[in-house]
Amino acid sequence: LSLETTWLFLLILYLQETGLYKYKVFGVLEDCPPALLADVYMDLDYRKQWDQNVCELYEKRCNGETVVYWEVNYPFPMSNRDYVYIRQQKELEVEGQKVYVILAQSTSVPQLPEKSGVIRVKQYEQSLAIKSDGKKGSKVFMYYFDNPGGLIPSWIINWAAESGIPSFLSGLVQACRKYPKET
Numbered sequence: 001l002s003l004e005t006t007w008l009f010l011l012i013l014y015l016q017e018t019g020l021y022k023y024k025v026f027g028v029l030e031d032c033p034p035a036l037l038a039d040v041y042m043d044l045d046y047r048k049q050w051d052q053n054v055c056e057l058y059e060k061r062c063n064g065e066t067v068v069y070w071e072v073n074y075p076f077p078m079s080n081r082d083y084v085y086i087r088q089q090k091e092l093e094v095e096g097q098k099v100y101v102i103l104a105q106s107t108s109v110p111q112l113p114e115k116s117g118v119i120r121v122k123q124y125e126q127s128l129a130i131k132s133d134g135k136k137g138s139k140v141f142m143y144y145f146d147n148p149g150g151l152i153p154s155w156i157i158n159w160a161a162e163s164g165i166p167s168f169l170s171g172l173v174q175a176c177r178k179y180p181k182e183t
Contacts (some may be wrong), residue, residue: 023144025165030137032176034130037138038100040176041128042089044068050175051168055080062109069112075156081148083121084112094131102128106146123147140169 011024029037040046044057056071071082087104106124114120124146133139144165 018147020145020147023142023165025140025142025144025169027140027169028133028137029140029169029173029176030133030135032138032173033136034098034100034132034138036176036179037130037140037172038089038102039181040172040179041102041130042087043179043181046175046179050171050178052171053168056082060111062111065107067107067109067112068104071115071118078152078156079150080118081121082115082118083124083146084109085124097131100128100130102126102130119149121146121148 009026011026013022013024015022032040044059048054048057053073054070055073056069059066059068061067065086068085068087069082070085071080074080083106085104085106087102090101090103092099092101104124104126106122108122125143126145127143129141130138
């Protein structure tokens with residue numbers, strides 16, 4: 001990430017009882033106003049254009065709720081992972097400032113069964129809060145946890161922490177700059 005446009009602090013918490021990790025990200029995306037960042041984050045069709053890790057991504061109505069299906073490309077020789085989750089976006093006012101909150105949590109619906117050769121991520125949570133940095137950018141606070149299942153080598157976990165999350169955020173900044181819709 002360019003230090004001229006973004007700063008980022010990544011906190012990785014190791015859960016000793018499970019051997020899994022939780023990620024907390026705090027950062028400023030100086031070139032992305034909050035409304036634009038929230039729109040880009042929620043636009044699944046656009047994400048398929050800029051996020052090279054997306055194999056398949058769409059929304060489907062299931063049992064009266066909108067559910068997201070997301071298949072993620074994993075590096076060889078590992079199997080891809082897929083997620084089925086519900087997400088919500090809310091706009092809150094906190095101390096006179098608009099805060100965009102996006103919440104996602106895994107779910108299970110019979111309309112989206114597991115696929116052969118793809119490992120279903122059954123434990124997934126993400127919380128994202130976006131507010132103005134007081135200039136033309138956004139302050140971002142993100143909590144992320146998933147249990148990817150299978151045996152993940154430690155080098156993949158280290159890669160995700162050291163380069164995967166910053167790479168995603170860099171892609172998100174670029175996507176904001178190129179977003180074709182007005183907010």
